[in-house]
Amino acid sequence: MSVLELCRWIQYSEPLVAMRASPWLFPVIATIHLMGLAVIGGAVLLVDLRLLGLGLRDQPAAQLARDAERWLRGGLMVSVSTGILLFMCFATKYYYLRFFWIKMAALLLVLVFTFSVHRRVAMADDARVTPGRSRAVALVSLSLWTLVAFGGRWIGFP
């Protein structure tokens, strides 16, 4: 079964057909997706601004990172689960849209990066990390998240 065929199978399965039958279900799920995005934005900015020497710069980065992580996870759970539903609803359409795939690639990259390198640097003792490294990590994180956001917004364009 090709990816496209899998997409079609999912899209036209009973639950998804039922989802599309409602005039308001898709918009509501899209709205919740956006709310998750806002929470992710706040959690990411809290840490990355600090790593750039901005925002809550008088606080130890590690503590901020710990505080933010549960909201990042919460936001991700909401956005990823709603995102999966949104995708399944029009899977064969998204299959053909390049910005969808760009968004997914950037999302995968940023998730891996955030929960490995970024986390290690953010949670490290302030004395042990150079400002240069903190800034680099923050910039990579912000760039990737920006790519995810733009990709998502531009899904509908060829």
Next chain:
Amino acid sequence: MRILVRLGVVMAIGLLWAAVPVGAHHSFAAAFDENKPVNLQGKVTKVELVNPHAWIWLDVKGADGKIVNWGIEGGPPTNLFRNGITRTSLPVGTEIKLFGYQAKSGEPKGVGVFVEYLDGRKVFMGGSAPGADGNAAQNR
């Protein structure tokens, strides 16, 4: 200052109240029904190449002989331009065919997949309808 805040709150409530009768007139036209494909043919009455969604309006003669004005939504102008529609390629009065999906509300509105000129040329409308980006494999 407190007065201003109170004034603001009153205005806000007023706006909310005013919104209610407006809401009664309009439905979720953009929510299309994938089980209601429509093949329309008629004369263009209006073309709105506007953001965020373009609209094409055409007078369609129904089975009963009555003329109904249909409004079909497409993608943003940038998508339509890419697909070959220009600001002058659909003059009012042009007879065209249009394939799309009707609104769930049953109104004479819907989302368009493609415009077909009488000479056979197809232009995809680049909106949210399945296949509107030109990839036909999106329909059952």
Next chain:
Amino acid sequence: MEWLAETPWSIALHESRYVFLIVLTIHVLTLTVFVGTAVMIDLRLLGMTMSRVPVSQVMSRLLPWTGAGLLLMIASGALLFYAAPLVRYHNVFFRFKMAVLVLAVANAWVFHRTAYRSVALWDLDPVPPRAARVAGGLSLLSWALMITAGRMMAYQGYWFD
């Protein structure tokens, strides 16, 4: 407002190939900064995060970003309105969104003039006093309602007969 809708720049924006879409992109993406930072501040007011950070510090260090985000939201939002004033004005979700915005600003303003005045007394409390929590909660609710209304604007059939 009909006059506004007929100005050449309004029409140009409404029919633009790229500009409108760029403004819309800015509007939607900036909400991650505006609502994102506002949410973090509201969560602190609710005692749900950064409980070791003084409230006044959260305010002074994050609110400027919220403010900058708000300015961008208003600027881009005004342009989006201007692109089709009549359509927006008659959109029930737009009216609701603006009403909530007024209430959200009023809520923040009242909080800063009342409960926040005494912040020195509860600055270090992990969980702030009730008035602060109510303000934070109302604030969160207003962002949720505004995001909902903003998204739903697309779904109203907006043509007049």
